[in-house]
Amino acid sequence: MNLTLFKGGEPLVKRTIFFFLLSICFSPVIYKLLPDPIHTSSMALKLYGIPMSTCTARVLACTYEKNIEVQLVPVTLAAGEHKQPSFLAKNPFGVIPVLEDGDLTLFESRAITAYLSKKYKEQGEDLLRLKGGNLKEEAMVGLWLEVESQQYSPAITPILYEHFFAPRRGKIPNQKVIEDGLVKFEKVLDVYESRLSQSKYLAGDFYSLADLHHLSFTLYLMRSPWASLISSRPHVNAWWECISSRPASQKVIQGMTPAEK
Amino acid sequence: MEASKNTMVVKVIGPPYASCSRRVLACLIEKEVEFEIIPIDILKGEQKSPEFLKLQPFGVVPVIQDGDYTLYESRAIMRYYSEKYKSQGTDLLGKTLEEKGLVEQWLETEGQNYHPPIYNLILHLLFHPKLGFPVDDKIVKESEEKLEKVLDIYEERLSKSKYLAGEFFSLADLSHLPFTHYLVHDIGRAYLIRNRKHVSAWWDDITSRESWKKVLQL
Numbered sequence: 001m002n003l004t005l006f007k008g009g010e011p012l013v014k015r016t017i018f019f020f021l022l023s024i025c026f027s028p029v030i031y032k033l034l035p036d037p038i039h040t041s042s043m044a045l046k047l048y049g050i051p052m053s054t055c056t057a058r059v060l061a062c063t064y065e066k067n068i069e070v071q072l073v074p075v076t077l078a079a080g081e082h083k084q085p086s087f088l089a090k091n092p093f094g095v096i097p098v099l100e101d102g103d104l105t106l107f108e109s110r111a112i113t114a115y116l117s118k119k120y121k122e123q124g125e126d127l128l129r130l131k132g133g134n135l136k137e138e139a140m141v142g143l144w145l146e147v148e149s150q151q152y153s154p155a156i157t158p159i160l161y162e163h164f165f166a167p168r169r170g171k172i173p174n175q176k177v178i179e180d181g182l183v184k185f186e187k188v189l190d191v192y193e194s195r196l197s198q199s200k201y202l203a204g205d206f207y208s209l210a211d212l213h214h215l216s217f218t219l220y221l222m223r224s225p226w227a228s229l230i231s232s233r234p235h236v237n238a239w240w241e242c243i244s245s246r247p248a249s250q251k252v253i254q255g256m257t258p259a260e261k
Numbered sequence: 262m263e264a265s266k267n268t269m270v271v272k273v274i275g276p277p278y279a280s281c282s283r284r285v286l287a288c289l290i291e292k293e294v295e296f297e298i299i300p301i302d303i304l305k306g307e308q309k310s311p312e313f314l315k316l317q318p319f320g321v322v323p324v325i326q327d328g329d330y331t332l333y334e335s336r337a338i339m340r341y342y343s344e345k346y347k348s349q350g351t352d353l354l355g356k357t358l359e360e361k362g363l364v365e366q367w368l369e370t371e372g373q374n375y376h377p378p379i380y381n382l383i384l385h386l387l388f389h390p391k392l393g394f395p396v397d398d399k400i401v402k403e404s405e406e407k408l409e410k411v412l413d414i415y416e417e418r419l420s421k422s423k424y425l426a427g428e429f430f431s432l433a434d435l436s437h438l439p440f441t442h443y444l445v446h447d448i449g450r451a452y453l454i455r456n457r458k459h460v461s462a463w464w465d466d467i468t469s470r471e472s473w474k475k476v477l478q479l
Contacts, residue, residue, distance in 0.1 A: 092414040093374060104359045108369035115362035139332055139341040146334035149372055151319055191318040 045070040047112075048090065049097030050077070051255030054216035055109040056097040060255065061212050062113040064248035066124030070099075110149060110213065117209055125248075127209040137204060144202040144210035152192075153217060155185040160220050182226065189229055189236060196235035200242075211243045219244070219253060270295040271342075274313075275322030276303060277479040280383075280439035281335040282323040286479060287435055288339040290472035292350035298479065304392075336372060339432050351472075353432045360427060367425035367433035378407040379440045386448040405450070412457055419459035423466075434467050442468070442477075 049056030091107035121130040129137040159181040162173040275282040301307040317324045343353040355361040381404035425433045445451040
């Protein structure tokens with residue numbers, strides 16, 4: 001550095017010149033230290049959960065579709081980690097998943113996928129139809145997101161719980177709950193069959209977050225004695241084949257498949 | 262259902278006393294959007310008529326018609342109008358991505374954790390007696406226990422934050438209004454709210470809004 005520039009100059013001028021020269025000298029270093037707006041900021045994302053969990057899988061599917069890197073932090077459910085004070089501080093409802101993005105902590109898988117789809121709208125699949133500025137398409141996605149949340153999942157979960165999870169807790173599956181659940185669920189699927197006979201995907205002729213949200217629970221259904229509820233409905237079946245064969249979906253399915261011993 | 266002659270306003274199809282319709286109506290009032298209610302008789306099962314099922318295949322209210330555009334699911338309707346009219350009326354979605362994330366988190370909490378037990382309580386304690394259906398005491402007891410646990414979490418949250426998503430009223434708070442109104446006024450469970458200081462203060466605040474007072478008069 002030419003220190004003679006500093007002699008006799010105004011203090012403000014001196015400081016300006018000093019920092020200008022400093023920035024030139026260190027510019028390659030500074031460039032490397034500057035955060036890459038997509039890569040480094042997404043490296044700060046932490047997702048607390050496990051790939052086998054349906055709700056964690058929902059979020060992972062979104063990250064795979066949008067090429068978002070997250071650090072998956074496993075939570076030991078068997079040891080009750082999700083009910084410990086340190087986890088309850090993140091999600092007072094004591095369930096996975098939880099997303100940490102810098103100072104922001106978010107729970108509820110559907111809120112997390114909505115947040116990620118908005119924050120990273122410019123990359124990967126446009127799951128909420130935000131790039132085209134078509135509010136009506138966005139609203140159709142919103143409608144079928146709510147249908148999954150309020151009609152499909154409440155109908156399917158009691159059946160899956162009784163069949164897959166009750167035995168693990170030493171309980172005998174409640175056949176009445178399963179039978180009543182199947183009646184209700186079939187009515188919902190009939191609406192889906194009708195919808196998907198008019199439209200390739202739920203919200204329109206484009207894959208969206210609404211389709212994605214169905215992946216993990218429907219995968220369990222396909223592994224249950226009631227897979228024919230899907231396969232017997234030609235349009236629902238075609239839709240399932242289509243959405244489950246996507247590379248991102250295949251990755252999720254792999255994560256939800258126990259390793260063979 | 263009679264066709265309305267006024268095509269300029271949003272038609273909200275469903276009776277004004279229906280909880281999910283009230284969600285939408287409160288939102289439209291907050292957003293200063295003109296609407297017209299097209300009442301249908303859900304006690305007579307008009308929502309299961311073929312005509313209605315063409316609009317809403319699940320046979321529940323409300324549905325909106327906005328010109329030739331149809332939308333259902335009350336939370337989807339609220340999100341649509343909050344976004345469409347984001348520059349008028351109350352901002353119900355949050356301004357930054359982070360605020361929007363928190364609004365979604367608490368709106369999902371309402372939909373996934375609060376709604377199921379409170380719906381069961383209202384169904385069994387308010388609607389079943391009126392319709393001559395039996396009241397399942399086991400469901401009532403379990404639902405009340407579940408709702409209490411959720412309200413404990415709300416109490417903790419609202420001790421740190423004026424509203425659920427932060428220091429601003431949002432869709433997350435609004436979504437709680439209709440069913441909680443029935444809880445407090447019609448099934449003798451006001452204590453669930455009143456026994457929790459911060460939940461109680463929050464409830465008084467959100468029910469004092471002009472939009473909610475207007476909805477109750479419709």
